[in-house]
Amino acid sequence: MADIELLPHNVPANADLPELVEELTTLNLGPTHPATHGIFQNILKMDGEKIVSGEQTIGYIHRAFEKIAERRPFYQITTLTDRMNYCSSPINNLGWHMTVEKLLSVEVPKRAQYIRVIMMELARITDHLICNSILGVDTGAFTGFLYVMQKREEVYEIYEEVCGARLTTNMGRLGGMERDLSTTAIRKIHEFIKSFPPVLKEFEKLLNRNRIFMDRTINVGGISLERALSYGFTGPNLRAAGLDYDVRVMNPYSSYEDFEFDIPVGQHGDTYDRYMVRNEEMWQSLKIIEQAINNLPEGPYYADAPEYYLPPKKEVYRSMEALIYHFKIVMGEIDAPIGEVYHAVEGGNGELGFYLISDGGRAPYRLHFRRPSFIYYQAYPEMCKGSTLSDAILTMSSLNVIAGELDA
Amino acid sequence: MLSNQEVAEALLEKFGDQVFDFEEPYGLLTLSTSREEIIPLLEFLHKHKTYQFIFLTDITGIHYPDNAGKEFMVVYHMHSFVHNFRVRIKVSIAEADIHIPTATGLFASANWMERETYDFFGIMFDGHPNLKRILNIEEMDYFPMRREFPMEDATREDKTDALFGR
Numbered sequence: 246m247a248d249i250e251l252l253p254h255n256v257p258a259n260a261d262l263p264e265l266v267e268e269l270t271t272l273n274l275g276p277t278h279p280a281t282h283g284i285f286q287n288i289l290k291m292d293g294e295k296i297v298s299g300e301q302t303i304g305y306i307h308r309a310f311e312k313i314a315e316r317r318p319f320y321q322i323t324t325l326t327d328r329m330n331y332c333s334s335p336i337n338n339l340g341w342h343m344t345v346e347k348l349l350s351v352e353v354p355k356r357a358q359y360i361r362v363i364m365m366e367l368a369r370i371t372d373h374l375i376c377n378s379i380l381g382v383d384t385g386a387f388t389g390f391l392y393v394m395q396k397r398e399e400v401y402e403i404y405e406e407v408c409g410a411r412l413t414t415n416m417g418r419l420g421g422m423e424r425d426l427s428t429t430a431i432r433k434i435h436e437f438i439k440s441f442p443p444v445l446k447e448f449e450k451l452l453n454r455n456r457i458f459m460d461r462t463i464n465v466g467g468i469s470l471e472r473a474l475s476y477g478f479t480g481p482n483l484r485a486a487g488l489d490y491d492v493r494v495m496n497p498y499s500s501y502e503d504f505e506f507d508i509p510v511g512q513h514g515d516t517y518d519r520y521m522v523r524n525e526e527m528w529q530s531l532k533i534i535e536q537a538i539n540n541l542p543e544g545p546y547y548a549d550a551p552e553y554y555l556p557p558k559k560e561v562y563r564s565m566e567a568l569i570y571h572f573k574i575v576m577g578e579i580d581a582p583i584g585e586v587y588h589a590v591e592g593g594n595g596e597l598g599f600y601l602i603s604d605g606g607r608a609p610y611r612l613h614f615r616r617p618s619f620i621y622y623q624a625y626p627e628m629c630k631g632s633t634l635s636d637a638i639l640t641m642s643s644l645n646v647i648a649g650e651l652d653a
Numbered sequence: 654m655l656s657n658q659e660v661a662e663a664l665l666e667k668f669g670d671q672v673f674d675f676e677e678p679y680g681l682l683t684l685s686t687s688r689e690e691i692i693p694l695l696e697f698l699h700k701h702k703t704y705q706f707i708f709l710t711d712i713t714g715i716h717y718p719d720n721a722g723k724e725f726m727v728v729y730h731m732h733s734f735v736h737n738f739r740v741r742i743k744v745s746i747a748e749a750d751i752h753i754p755t756a757t758g759l760f761a762s763a764n765w766m767e768r769e770t771y772d773f774f775g776i777m778f779d780g781h782p783n784l785k786r787i788l789n790i791e792e793m794d795y796f797p798m799r800r801e802f803p804m805e806d807a808t809r810e811d812k813t814d815a816l817f818g819r
Contacts, residue, residue, distance in 0.1 A: 304788035311773075312797060316804050347679060474707055477762030488734070495737050585678050587730060587741065589710075598711060600728070613713040615730075623765045652788060 269297060272634070276305050280638045282379055283648035287625075287637075294633045299626035303619075307652040314612040318577035319345050320419055320555070322612070327413045329616060330650040333372035333593035334414040335364045335404070340590035342417050343498055344599040348586045349419070351550045355542040357421035358500040363434065363537045364407060364416060365499070365590075366530040370441075371397045372593030373481070373523040373530075376645040380520055381452055383642050384461045389451045396444050399437050406430035420554035421547025434538050438531065445527060453524070459517065466628045466640030467515035476624040479617050480595025482644060485522045486514030492591040503540075504533045516643040523645075552579055577607040594618050594645055618650040655736040657682040660704065667697060674743075683741040691729075691744050692754050698731055698740065699759055706740065708732040712756070712766035714774040718800045724748040725776055729756070746776070755781040773798035 270293075275286035286302040310325045317325075326341045327334035339361045346353060353361075374397055378390035401411040406429050408416040417423065426434075452458045468478070473486040483490055489508045493501040509525035511518030547554050551570050560567035573579055583605040589598040598615030621644065628644075629637035657677055664672045664684065672694070674685040686694050698706035710730040718724055723745035731740050746753055755778040756763040767778040768787040775796035778784055786793065795802060 304786075304790075307788040309797065312802075312804060472761070475761040477709060477760070477766075490734055495734075585683075587681060587711075587739070596710070598730075600711065600713060600730070602715065611715045613711070615711045619765065619769075620762050623762070 274634075274637075276302070280383065282642060283646065283651075285641070285646065285648065285651075289634070289637075291634070296629050296632060296634065296637055299629065299637075301622070301625065303622070304652050306648055310653045311612055311614065314609055316608055318574075318579070318607050319581065319609070320574065321577075322609070323417075324413065324415050326614075327415055328649055329614065329653055330372070330593055330597070330618070330647045331412060332375050332647060333368035334412065335368040335408075335416045336372075336590060336592050337597065338414060338416045339365055339499070340588070340592070340597055341599060342419055343590065344586055344588040344601055345419050345581075346548075347588050348581060348584055348601060348603055349550070349553055350582075351420050351548050351553060353421055353499075353548050354545050355500065356425075356544045357417075357546045357548070359537045359541050360407075360422050360426055360546060361417065361499045362501065362504070363534050364404075366533045366537075367400050367403060367434075367437075369530045369591075369593055370527050371400050372645070373527050376593075376642070377452075377520055377523050378448070380462075380516070380639065380642050381458070383639050384458050386451060386455075386458070389448050393444060393448055396437075396441055399433070399440070403430060403433045403437065406433060418547065418554055420550045421545070423555075425546045426541070431538065434534065438535050438538070441531060445524075445531075449524060452520070461636070461639060462517040462520060462643070463515060464513070465516045465632060465636045466643065467513050468624060468628050469514060472624070472627070473514060473621075476627075477620040478595065478624070479621070480591065480593070481522045481526060482514075482519055482595065482621055484508065485511035485518035487512055492589050492596050496589065498588075498590060504536050506530075506533050516639050519643045580605055580607060589615070592617060594647065594650065595621070614653055616650045616653055618646045619653070622646045622651055655704070655733070655738045660738070660740065663704075664694070664697075668694060681739055681741055683743065685743045685745065688744055688746055688753050691727075691742070692756065692759070694742065695729065695731070695756055695759055698733075704733055704738070705735045706731040706733045706738075708734060709756070709760040709762055709766075710739070712763060712770060714770040714776050714798070716774060716798065716800050720745075722747050725751060725774060727753055727770065727776060751775060752777045752779050754779050755784075757781055772796075775799070 270291045272289045272291050274289055275281055276284050284305040287299050289299045290297040314322045314325060323338050323341055326337040329337050374393050378393045381389040404411055404414055406427055408414050468486055470486045470488055473483055487510055489510050491508045506529040509522045511522050555574050556567035556571055561571045581603045583603055585602045587598060587600045589596045595617030597617060600613040601609050602611040604610040629640050660682060661675050668690060671690040672684050672686050676683040698704060710732045713728050715726040725746050727744045729742040744753060755767055767781055770776050771784055772786045772789055773796060
């Protein structure tokens with residue numbers, strides 16, 4: 246005991262103490278870190294727990310979609326698009342179909358347009374559900390996530406009914422949908438409209454006014470409107486910063502002009518605003534689905550464009566024309582007109598654009614995807630500068646950066 | 654509501670014969686300009702009091718190997734939210750002198766868009782703060798989106814593309 250007693254002659258003089266060195270720590274966050282939900286690497290310079298600067302490395306799941314697309318017939322590119330934002334694949338698929346239809350000048354019948362709107366809005370709900378519930382998980386509330394995943398499962402069942410797949414949907418065809426809404430699908434959509442609001446309400450009750458959640462998210466990871474525009478933000482992240490830009494309203498496609506809905510906007514562009522905007526958008530999406538399913542027009546579910554729309558299998562076995570078209574489409578013998586198109590849809594994360602140049606061949610000469618995640622993720626170091634590591638994790642999950650879309 | 658005609662006339666008045674090849678494919682105003690005028694043109698549209706093209710939607714590249722002297726093209730898409738008006742600007746550059754000034758001074762978003770274009774086409778954006786590969790590995794010694802770069806290993810004999818692909 247005696248030797249730990251600091252007697253006066255044992256106290257070191259100031260001059261003997263080692264000099265206090267201030268230095269920054271380098272922290273390698275990622276590429277595979279359980280808190281980042283995807284493959285992102287951030288090399289952070291930390292001063293204690295504060296982030297001084299960050300450098301991102303992306304491209305871990307780059308699959309060269311643009312290059313592959315240059316060798317594929319138009320209808321085979323759909324499967325590439327649903328691997329971009331895999332939380333809302335139908336939006337990508339249908340956005341791509343609309344781009345090609347614009348190039349080919351194919352008019353899609355009203356019924357198909359309404360079915361597409363329903364599917365795209367369901368996809369938006371699943372996309373925002375993931376983002377918001379994961380934000381809950383990152384602040385320590387796992388319950389909400391587990392609870393709303395049941396609802397996502399119901400949406401996936403509707404996908405299954407409409408296109409046969411769940412995650413990588415390959416939904417729709419050039420010129421319409423591959424099948425009409427079945428009675429089961431309609432029943433499931435009605436059930437979803439009825440059963441989803443109470444769940445979403447409970448989810449909101451769990452987080453919206455939760456003291457811990459508010460303390461963790463308000464004034465965290467904010468971005469001003471001016472910087473957000475300069476960084477090319479679109480979608481919920483831009484709207485949270487205060488600008489009501491929404492492609493569905495600005496350049497309506499697929500009959501969005503027929504529906505009544507509001508665009509929620511935030512004020513501060515922080516994590517909480519992004520969360521609130523996404524939540525409100527789910528209510529608006531639900532409103533759109535309700536209007537679309539109740540006013541579903543009668544009529545065909547595909548366009549009268551036999552040279553582009555794959556004929557029903559029954560016809561192929563019975564009639565000569567259908568057989569010829571089937572063969573020509575599947576073998577990629579259909580030439581597209583020469584032209585260049587930019588078409589944008591409101592994806593889960595913002596303006597999802599397709600810039601397509603056709604030289605008149607069977608495949609695009611050049612196809613470029615304007616991926617919203619790719620463009621706004623570069624603002625991340627600026628947004629988490631000066632915040633703590635735990636807040637930076639929240640900022641990233643509230644931005645909803647999807648690795649597949651980021652790297653394409 | 655802004656019309657294509659109006660914007661085209663304003664640009665012609667300001668830049669004269671430095672803007673050319675006006676087109677309207679599917680209603681979208683498309684024009685070409687020279688490498689020297691691209692940044693002044695973007696700045697003019699960006700800072701214009703009434704047009705307010707405050708948003709840079711996209712930058713990308715295209716390779717036309719048969720177009721001698723104009724092998725590469727950089728395409729800019731801009732958007733004016735106030736008028737809901739889009740414009741597409743193209744700049745052709747030669748493979749022998751594959752340089753173009755950067756737009757990062759005007760838009761922060763141009764940073765990664767230009768890095769991506771460099772990564773895939775090898776187009777050098779002069780003045781870019783951090784022009785290096787972004788999606789591909791840094792050790793890569795070719796530019797994969799150029800047309801001459803083959804999709805698959807050309808030495809393979811077990812696969813024939815006579816029926817599929819270009």
